[in-house]
Every structure is written in structure tokens, then in C-alpha cells.
Amino acid sequence: MTDVETKVVAERVHQPQLGYALRTWGLAGTQVMRSQAWIITVMLGYIGCGIVMGQVLGEPIKVSLYNAVILQLFLSFGLAAVCLYLIRVLVRHNHERLLAFIYADLRNNHLTPTRILTPIPLLVLTAPFISVVSSIKRLIPVMQPYVWDQAFADLDQALHGGVQPWVIVQPLFEHPYLTSMVSEVYSYPWFFAVALMQFWLIFTSNPNRHRLIMTSLLCWILLGNFAATMFSSAGPAYYAHFVDGPNPYLPLVEYLAQVNAEITLSALTTQDYLLSMYQSGTILPGTGISAMPSMHLSMATIMVLCARHIGRTLTICALAYLVFLELGSVYLGWHYAIDGYASIAGTLAIWFLLGLLERRNSSPSTHAMVS
DSSP states (O other): OOHHHHHHHTTGGGSOHHHHHHHHHHHHHHHHHHHTHHHHHHHHHHHHHHHHHHHHHTOOOOSOTTHHHHHHHHHHHHHHHHHHHHHHHHHHOOOTTHHHHHHHHIIIIISSHHHHHTTHHHHHHHHHHHHHHHHHHHTHHHHSOSOOHHHHHHHHHHHTTTSOHHHHHHHHHOSHHHHHHHHHHHHSHHHHHHHHHHHHHHHOOOTTHHHHHHHHHHIIIIIIIIIHHHTOOOOGGGHHHHOOSOOTTHHHHHHHHHHHHHSOOHHHHHHHHHHHHHHHTOOOTTOOOOOSSOHHHHHHHHHHHHHHTTOHHHHHHHHHHHHHHHHHHHHTTSOOHHHHHHHHHHHHHHHHHHHHHHHHOOSHHHHHHHO
16 A cells, blocks of 8 residues: 555545545545656657657658557456466465455555556557657658668678678578578567566556656657667668668578578568558558667667566576577668667666666656656
């Protein structure tokens, strides 16, 4: 029970039951809105700015792209969470009055006004926020053509001993079945993992919840939109489409095409799909081409930060997944190696800057932003 709920419990004997309940829920709702004021402001402000930007550019900004997808995923996660809770209760507690125990546990620990109201703002705003992110991502070449690919390719080679990073990575997976495995693991689990992480952030009571959520939001905005527009690039898979002259990724593209002729690679299917969407100007969930910085690596970095607050085993798994994504993004031609380096550095910079604000500012309103 929170301080707000404790504050009014003493009044219960002096007020009608309905009045007590309304006061409890009202105070809890006020506390929830105040504690998440910065989160709500950032999300609403970004959504509003995105809509205005679309109007100025004469391009549609769709705020409902991910409504159905996120609703289905969150319902599935919620059902799984309920099942896991019931299994845990059955395994750990041997009570004769099991239903009474579950009722009391839910009422006192999980279904308090604060715990019920806290997730609501993010549940409402997550789908529109991600939809605007995706819509703006598709507008990157409208605002800034893909002009950085050659520079990033040259920088990649300079940083890796005069050799393109894909040449270093390819021997690790140079077999059709290994290539297929990398393609499948890179392509699909990430979206599921990001949605699961977001679900956890929405419902967790972890003391670092606000800071982790703000890190995620600012990464999508500052890295996924602003930095991606400033350093507009398409990536190695599309190098020949946007850069004149020799293509240092031609051998990689030819190898992947050869494997794809034997075993369909989801990565190449998706790359062809994104190119066709770009050429047709279509806005659909997940469309838009952008290499620098890599949001796959940014979100995976936040997964590591989340895992640190859950357990060591999960942290090790998250770190391994982060390394895999960096290697896979280069091997499959999605990204230049520096896309991943920049994303990891940028994400950690945002995380630590928010922590610095948390330590330097003691006012309740500022603390609520990053606590």
C-alpha cells in the first residue's frame, strides 16, 4: 500500500464506503499523473509535433499503425503473466483456502489503486507513439536524402584495419544453414523482445522504471528520428541503389542472394519489401529505411539495462543477444558496424545523463522525470 493509500485509510471509519473509495482513487490518480508527468509530456509532445510535421511536409502521419499489433501482443503477455502468477502461487503456497489467499494477495499487493492506474497512461500512448516514430522514419529521405552511406562505408573500413567489417564477420557464419539461422534470429525475435520489454516497463514496480522508460522514449526520438535524419543512410544492402561507383558490399550481397536461392532468407525478403515500400511511398507498420543509428542495437542496449535490475542470468543473455545483433546486422547487410557502435554509445549516454539529472536535482517534479 502506498503513502497516499495509507494516508486515507484512517479516514475510512469516518466516511461512507463510496466516499472513501473515491478519495483513495482520486489521490492515487493525482499521484500517478504527477509522478509520470514528464513521461506523458514527452509522449504527447512528440506525437503532436509529429502530426504537425506531417502537415507541414504534406505527408501523412498515422497514429494508429501499431494499435492492433500492440493490443494483441499486450493481451498475450497479460494472459501469460496471469498464468505464471497462478503457477507460482500453486508451487510456492500450500494453502487450504487458496482462492481466499489469491484474492487477498491481489487486493493488497497487485490491484491497489496506484498499481492499477500507473500503467494506464503508457498503455494508451505507446501505440500512437511508436506509430509516429515509424511514420517519421519513412519521411527521413524526404527531409534528408541518403547521403552518408559512402562516408560510413569508408569510416567502417578505416576503423577495422582497412577491411570492411562484413569480411571479418562472414567466416563466423559462412554456411547456408548458419546464414539462415542468423537471418531468422535477427529478423523476428527482436520485435517480440522489444514489445515484451515495453510491457514489463509499463507494469513493473522497479524503482528505475521511470528512468528506463525515459531512456527508451528519448532513444526513439533522439536516435531513431533526429540522428537518423541528420546522418541519413540506407545501409550496405541498399548501397548500390544510393551510391554511384564501386560497391564494397557486392560480394556480400551476391553471397546472400546465392544462399537465398537455396534457403529463403527472411532478411532479404524484408529488405526487398522495404525497398518496394520506399519506392511506392507506402506507410505500413515497420516500413522505412534507415541505417545510422541502429535502433535494433539501441533497444537491445536498453534490454541489458532492464536485465541488470532483474537478474544476472538474464543480463548475460541480454549481453549475448546484443553482441549477436551487432554481428548479424553487419553480416546481413542491414547496418554498417559503426551504426551499432553509435547506437550503444548514444543509448548509454542518455541513460547516464538521466541518472546525472536524478542525482543533481532533488525537487519532486524533476525527480519524477528520471527516478
